[in-house]
Amino acid sequence: ANKKLLILPGDGIGPEVMREVRRVIDWMDRRRMVSFDISDDHVGGAGIDAYGEPITDATMQKAKDADAILFGSVGGPKWDKLGFQLRPEIAILRLRKELDLFANLRPATVLEPLVDASTLKPEVVRGLDLMIVRESTGGIYFGEPRGVEELPDGQKRGFDTETYTTNEIERVGRVAFELARKRQNRVCSVEKANVMQSGLFWRQTMTALREREFPDVELSHMYADNCAMQLVRNPRQFDVIVTSNIFGDLLSDLASMLTGSLGMLPSATLGAVQASGKRHALYEPIHGSAPDIAGKGIANPLGQLLSFAMLLRYSFNMDEDAALIETACTNVLRNGLRTADIMAPGSARVGTGVMGESILRE
Ligand code: NAI
Numbered sequence: 001a002n003k004k005l006l007i008l009p010g011d012g013i014g015p016e017v018m019r020e021v022r023r024v025i026d027w028m029d030r031r032r033m034v035s036f037d038i039s040d041d042h043v044g045g046a047g048i049d050a051y052g053e054p055i056t057d058a059t060m061q062k063a064k065d066a067d068a069i070l071f072g073s074v075g076g077p078k079w080d081k082l083g084f085q086l087r088p089e090i091a092i093l094r095l096r097k098e099l100d101l102f103a104n105l106r107p108a109t110v111l112e113p114l115v116d117a118s119t120l121k122p123e124v125v126r127g128l129d130l131m132i133v134r135e136s137t138g139g140i141y142f143g144e145p146r147g148v149e150e151l152p153d154g155q156k157r158g159f160d161t162e163t164y165t166t167n168e169i170e171r172v173g174r175v176a177f178e179l180a181r182k183r184q185n186r187v188c189s190v191e192k193a194n195v196m197q198s199g200l201f202w203r204q205t206m207t208a209l210r211e212r213e214f215p216d217v218e219l220s221h222m223y224a225d226n227c228a229m230q231l232v233r234n235p236r237q238f239d240v241i242v243t244s245n246i247f248g249d250l251l252s253d254l255a256s257m258l259t260g261s262l263g264m265l266p267s268a269t270l271g272a273v274q275a276s277g278k279r280h281a282l283y284e285p286i287h288g289s290a291p292d293i294a295g296k297g298i299a300n301p302l303g304q305l306l307s308f309a310m311l312l313r314y315s316f317n318m319d320e321d322a323a324l325i326e327t328a329c330t331n332v333l334r335n336g337l338r339t340a341d342i343m344a345p346g347s348a349r350v351g352t353g354v355m356g357e358s359i360l361r362e
Pocket residue numbers: 013072073074075076077089092262263264284286287288289290291292293298299300301303339341
């Protein structure tokens with residue numbers, strides 16, 4: 001059977017960068033490297049415009065049936081005034097929740113040549129290749145109780161709850177340990193065991209999991225604040241970092257800036273392996289819909305293309321094809337091609353389409 005791929009371009013530059021992925025897929029198709037069963041749909045603001053909601057039940061069903069989902073980005077000023085229940089972002093939140101996509105993989109890889117040496121410290125980031133695994137369906141962003149309550153003295157109190165169960169920690173831990181085995185075999189687990197009860201529990205659970213199932217993988221522990229500092233000071237000390245939802249949110253954004261551009265970084269979010277052997281997975285660039293440059297044809301398509309490469313690697317075991325795309329991206333950069341966001345002095349400035357064509361040629 002053909003591999004079922006659902007493409008959800010979304011809003012803003014989403015459809016613009018997705019077009020370049022479609023060209024690569026068409027090229028692969030013509031060479032009979034692969035036959036996908038592709039469907040696409042409108043989500044986010046585009047979903048609101050087309051169907052009156054950010055993501056419909058029918059689209060959700062397509063997502064559940066798909067072997068992998070390639071997502072663009074959602075949101076924009078056009079839909080900002082519709083209120084909390086009709087935010088374009090609901091599309092991605094609902095996908096994560098209903099497909100139980102609990103492990104968010106955010107690589108921070110520095111491609112050569114460096115995109116713009118003036119914003120990076122070459123001696124610190126050259127050759128960087130780290131992977132942050134962020135727990136993405138639990139922790140303080142979802143924990144109960146939460147709310148704002150009135151206090152007897154007339155003040156109010158806002159509160160959220162950080163909570164993790166054994167199972168929630170172990171399943172994201174397994175993803176991290178398994179990834180490490182294919183890399184440098186080192187996992188650093190990050191929490192605040194010094195000041196948080198849930199952090200201490202996280203540390204103990206990871207330690208026990210490693211002893212039981214991954215004794216061959218090296219495990220270290222680090223406090224989250226120290227990790228932030230170490231990422232800036234010496235990021236190459238890390239191989240795989242595994243951490244909670246909120247710490248992963250902050251640390252992965254920090255790590256992305258070590259690489260020089262939001263526009264070039266992919267991500268994957270994986271669900272549990274089901275009895276059928278199938279695992280839900282969604283791939284998207286880390287950048288948003290970039291309304292400030294939407295429609296101008298200048299967006300960098302590399303983040304979306306590299307997200308597709310991750311999809312080939314993790315969902316379809318097509319490592320060689322993934323590497324082909326990754327190498328093409330590196331070669332295009334080496335040839336000096338730059339979209340505006342990663343321009344260094346003296347390099348050619350090209351638009352989305354030329355970048356995509358050059359990738360195809362490589
Ligand atoms: P953003 O990532 O869209 O843009 C931040 C800055 O980076 C902008 O100046 C933009 O022009 C630039 N940029 C981003 N991607 C680029 C690319 N591929 N090529 C060249 N330049 C690029 O983040 P921002 O501005 O905070 O959010 C804009 C909208 O996107 C909001 O509605 C936000 O909610 C949404 N968003 C959606 C996400 C998603 O769909 N998962 C993730 C982050 C933001």
